[in-house]
Amino acid sequence: MSELDNLQKADGKEEIKKSNSDQDIAANPESIDLKEDAPTTDTLIADHSDKPISKITASEEKTTEAEHPTENETEAPKGDASIAEGQENQPQKNEDDDLINEIDESNAEDAEDEGNKDRHKIEVKEYDKMSLEALANELEKLVKSEKIQAIKKHVDTINAEFKTKFNALIEEKKEDFLNDGGNEIDFFYSSPVQSRFKTAYKEYRNKIHDHYKNLENNFKQNLADKLEIIEELKGLINVEENINTTYKHFKELQERWRKTGPIPRDKYNNAWNSYHHHVEIFYDFLHLNRDLRDLDFKHNLEKKLLIIERAEELAKDDDIMRAFRELQELHKMWKEELGPVGKEHRETIWARFKNATKIINDKRQVYYQHIDKIHENNLEKKLQIIAAIEAINNEKIVSHSLWQKKIKEIEALREAFFNAGKVPIKVNEETWSKFKTAVRIFNKHKNAFYKNLKKEQYDNLQKKLELIKIAEDNKDNEDKEATTALMKKIQNDWKKIGHVPRKDSDKIWKQFKAACNHYFDNMHASKNAANKVVLDAFNKKYELLDSLKTLKISDDKDKNLATITDIIAQWNSFGRVPNDKRYIEGKFNKILDELFSSTKVDKNEIELIKFENKLEDLNSEDNTRNLDNERSFIRKKIDELKGQINQLENNLQFFTNVKEDNPLVKEVHNNIKEHKNNLDLWKTKLSKIKELY
Structure with a gap:
């Protein structure tokens, strides 16, 4: 039966019965006791004189082989013994075995991921604190500058954060859209940062697809190569040739196995078990040469001791996560790259290695507890x-x-x-x-x-x-x-009025302000022009008033009246004066009184002349309110005089059987006459105001 057939049966979880010798080998892979009467030759020793390594690190002698089996996963092909390498003399599963299994499983994942060396070097940033712009920048940077197989976890986290934050932004924009009166069916929102992110993520998906497609093809070829190596191992024990030549061929096959890349994960366990089974059979075949076997045991012991020393150093490292990652590499080297050691050393070295592993894991658990507390x-x-x-x-x-x-x-x-x-x-x-x-x-x-x-x-x-x-x-x-x-x-x-929409605020304020300013600018311009006119009128009236101080009045009544009338007409022609200089009108009226008193003009005539002058001044103010007030005042005076005349005439009725020349009666008649003259004067004034209307 071919190895491929054995692998296929093993994949189907077919129960395989083992011989007693096979079971012994599976329980203790380093228990093969080679016969002591094997001949030794210098050639054999020389062929196997590998130089011992001086320092084992996580990067030295690391292969890219696919995942190796855990204790529970080991299942040999039919007719082959299963060898649980690295689990020497461990009949019962305990807590330490769980840790070893955890390390094995992690190494199995790394074996199929060629980018695992680079994965841990990429800084894990606080993506949950980044803005949408920063997340897009980070994705573009990773896709452009890092190996595509090494950034999966980073990209997944970035993608989740971006979706969450962008969806929250869309919800806010949608609410604003609906609140502004929009219909939900019409809502749409996109942004340049979203387009950039989609482009970068699409590029990542294309690259990762191409990467895994190439890996799949490589895995199939690697599987075929390893099955071929197993077949060649089987044939070594049937070849009739010098033992030195056979051993050299065996070492070449081992080297080819290590250099062959990953194989499909579901085929790995059986291929690995079958390979190690036939390696053990070959060692059994070497019973003729005990020196060669002991030399191999010694070589493996030296390397495993160096691994243990490095693990014990890592147990003291403060960077616990870095130490644990390197510990995983050491376990992989122990299991996949090194063979068995002498029976007397097996339990001791495995106990030391497990102890260092436990110390590192304990520190890691404390670290996780600390992280959990922070979270x-x-x-x-x-x-x-x-x-x-x-x-x-x-x-x-x-x-x-x-x-x-x-x-x-x-x-x-x-x-x-x-x-x-x-x-x-x-x-x-x-x-x-x-x-x-x-x-x-x-x-x-x-x-x-x-x-x-x-x-x-x-x-x-x-x-x-x-x-x-x-x-x-x-x-x-x-x-x-x-x-x-x-x-x-x-x-x-x-x-x-309260606030208006912001988009309209400045526009309508400028429009309103412009209209108001237009009016008040025109008004102020008119006032300034009017102020100049009234100021000129004041200056002219002041000069005229000053000239009247030296005016001479003649004895000719008509001439004096004409002179005064001309002066009044000239005064009125100058127009209004500023409000704060209207005192000049009072001074002018005082001088008029003095001029009239020096003439023989009738008192009522003088009153009318002065009243006409007053009307000219009121009418020049272009304010009908002043004329209205004056008319109301005159009507009030007329009503008062009529009332007084009626009262005096009623009083005369009380004087019965009193002669007309009685002084009291004469005084009442004189008062009535004076009041009627005044009444005529006020009526004349009223008629003159009506003429202005």
Whole structure:
């Protein structure tokens, strides 16, 4: 039966019965007792004089053979003995065996991964703390600069983190989109960083696919090569040739086996067991030459002692993870590269090696316990952060300023959450889900507030647009008094209206401000022009007033009246004076009184002349309110005089049987006459005002 047939049967887990000798070999692979009467030759010794290694490290004599079997996995092909190499004299499985199995299984994985030498050299960064941009950069860097088979765990972690964070971003963008009035079916969001990440990840997938496709082809060829080596091993014991030549051929086959690359994992156990079984048979065949066997035992012992010494050094290393990784390499060398040692040394060296292994593993367990404690502390921190976010969610936030404050608090809590470090794997998803839920609730409340706020802001926008229309419609109005009051009112109304959407705020403010400024600039320009005119009027009136101090009045009544009338007309022609200089009008009226007193003009006539002068001044102010006030005052005086006249006439009725020349009666008649003259004067004034209307 061929070795390939044996492998196929073993793959089907066919139960194989072993001979007693085979079982002995499987239980104790170094128990083969070669006969002592074997001849020795110098040639044989010379052919096997390998130089002993001076120092064993994790990188020396390491092969890329596929995974080796654990104690429970060992199953030999039919007719072959199973050799559990490295498990010398260990009849019962215990805690130490579990550790050895763990190391063996890890080495089995590494054997099929040609990039394992580089895998541990790539820095494992805190991907959970990275931004989307940083994650994309890291993925691009790994795919471009590292061996594709060495970055799988890194890429998987980066991909998971990117998906989680990008999905959270999409959820926020979607909520904002819906709150702005969008339809869910229309929502779409993408970003340049997402495109970059997808491109880099696609490149990784293509490279890893090509890598494993090549590996698969290599594995098949390597399997065929190793099966061929096993067949050649079988044939060594049937070859009739010099033992030296046969042994040299055996060593060449061993070297070819070590140099042959990995084979399919599901074929490895049986191939490895079959190979070592036939190696042991060959050693049994060498019973004719005990010196050769002892030399091999010595050579293997020297190398295994160096391995033990290196393991004991690693037991003192403070970098426990590095020490454990190198320990795995030492176990692989012990099991796959070295043969048996003398029976008297087997238990001793294996015990030493296991003891060093246990020390390193104990330190590793302490390290893991420390890491677990750190992860538990990180979990506590993250749960406190989640509780803080939930507490904010329960607050009643009713103003924009308060929401802005809470948004900053949430951002700080988010940052603290991402910086808190890793948590135990078993609660990682649950913790992340709680965090996302808490943040999502906050965003939901925030978006609901700003959705209502946007409606209010839209209403405010409409109100302000109405004020803008009023301002623009009246910016060129010539009715300064009414328009100025209107402009001041709409400016106050603008201040009372709340916020508008930010995108419209600057635009409408500039539009409103431009309309108001246009009006007030025109008004100020008109005032400045008017101020110059009234100031000129004041200067002219001041000069005229100064000249009147030297005016001479003649005895000619008509001439004096004409002179005074001309002076009044000239005074009125100058126009209005500034409000703060209207005192000059009082001075002018005082001089007029002095001029009139020096003439023989009728008192009422003088009053009318002065009144006409006053009307000229009132009418020149372009303010009907002053004329209205004057008209109301005259009507009031007329009513008062009428009342006084009626009262005096009623009083005369009480004087019965009293002569007309009675002094008291004469005084009443004189008062009535004077009041009627005044009444006529005020009526004349009223008629003159009506003429102006």
